[in-house]
Amino acid sequence: MKFDEVIQHRRSIRGYLDKPVPKALVREVLALAMRAPTSYNTQPWNFYVVTGEVLDRIRQGNVERTLAGVPDSREFRTGPNYDGVHRERQIGVAKQLFAAMGIAREDKARRDDWVLRGFRQFDAPVSIVVTYDRSIHGSDVAPFDCGGVVNAIVNAAWSRGLGCVINSQGIMQSPVVRAEAGIADDQVIQTCIAMGWPDPGFAANAVVSHRKSVDEAARFVGFDD
Numbered sequence: 618m619k620f621d622e623v624i625q626h627r628r629s630i631r632g633y634l635d636k637p638v639p640k641a642l643v644r645e646v647l648a649l650a651m652r653a654p655t656s657y658n659t660q661p662w663n664f665y666v667v668t669g670e671v672l673d674r675i676r677q678g679n680v681e682r683t684l685a686g687v688p689d690s691r692e693f694r695t696g697p698n699y700d701g702v703h704r705e706r707q708i709g710v711a712k713q714l715f716a717a718m719g720i721a722r723e724d725k726a727r728r729d730d731w732v733l734r735g736f737r738q739f740d741a742p743v744s745i746v747v748t749y750d751r752s753i754h755g756s757d758v759a760p761f762d763c764g765g766v767v768n769a770i771v772n773a774a775w776s777r778g779l780g781c782v783i784n785s786q787g788i789m790q791s792p793v794v795r796a797e798a799g800i801a802d803d804q805v806i807q808t809c810i811a812m813g814w815p816d817p818g819f820a821a822n823a824v825v826s827h828r829k830s831v832d833e834a835a836r837f838v839g840f841d842d
């Protein structure tokens with residue numbers, strides 16, 4: 618696949634075929650993605666690639682704790698809730714997804730079910746838990762570097778026919794992930810990526826989210842025209 622094709626066509630995938638992903642393919646995707654640049658080439662990231670019964674136990678723990686009202690325990694600062702234009706964009710993509718799935722605004726049961734699907738990592742066959750070295754915890758650079766490699770992973774996966782969704786919900790109950798995946802004490806959990814073969818019959822997989830324009834995002838300074 619050409620680079621432009623990958624970038625233009627990649628979408629978050631939230632419905633997967635019941636088909637395993639070969640370990641060798643995940644290794645290939647990681648090797649490609651790890652060409653991502655990092656501050657001083659520090660490469661602070663590490664990956665716990667989880668599947669099978671371990672991933673099922675993480676899903677179960679996430680759902681049980683969420684239903685029991687256990688608060689979010691992410692291992693990094695999350696800042697205030699989104700407001701203004703950011704909240705509008707958050708609602709915008711949710712509306713697109715619910716419309717695709719035929720979930721009505723007043724259908725609380727199906728909306729709740731959708732949220733739980735997120736905590737189950739959308740039943741993907743693989744989850745890549747992305748961590749970074751605790752020795753540099755406190756710097757915003759390490760999460761920034763993780764963002765770079767995560768973006769590269771989802772695109773590298775797409776170029777191989779795999780789908781992904783970066784999935785904050787999957788690591789909100791971090792003690793479950795830590796215990797089941799055997800995350801080392803010297804690692805900070807940043808995020809996880811659900812990965813698998815896209816289910817072409819799953820309507821939300823076709824959703825193309827919107828982007829603001831280059832004119833909205835960029836100020837060109839010092840150019841002639």
Ligand SMILES: Cc1cc2nc3c(=O)[nH]c(=O)nc-3n(C[C@H](O)[C@H](O)[C@H](O)COP(=O)(O)O)c2cc1C
Pocket residue numbers: 627628629631710735782783784785786787808824825826
């Ligand atoms: C840091 C981060 C966390 C995310 N967490 C979730 C999540 O918990 N659940 C979910 O459904 N999507 C999650 N997403 C996916 C975004 O909703 C998605 O990337 C965005 O709406 C743009 O859509 P696209 O990926 O299809 O282009 C996350 C994305 C990022 C970058």
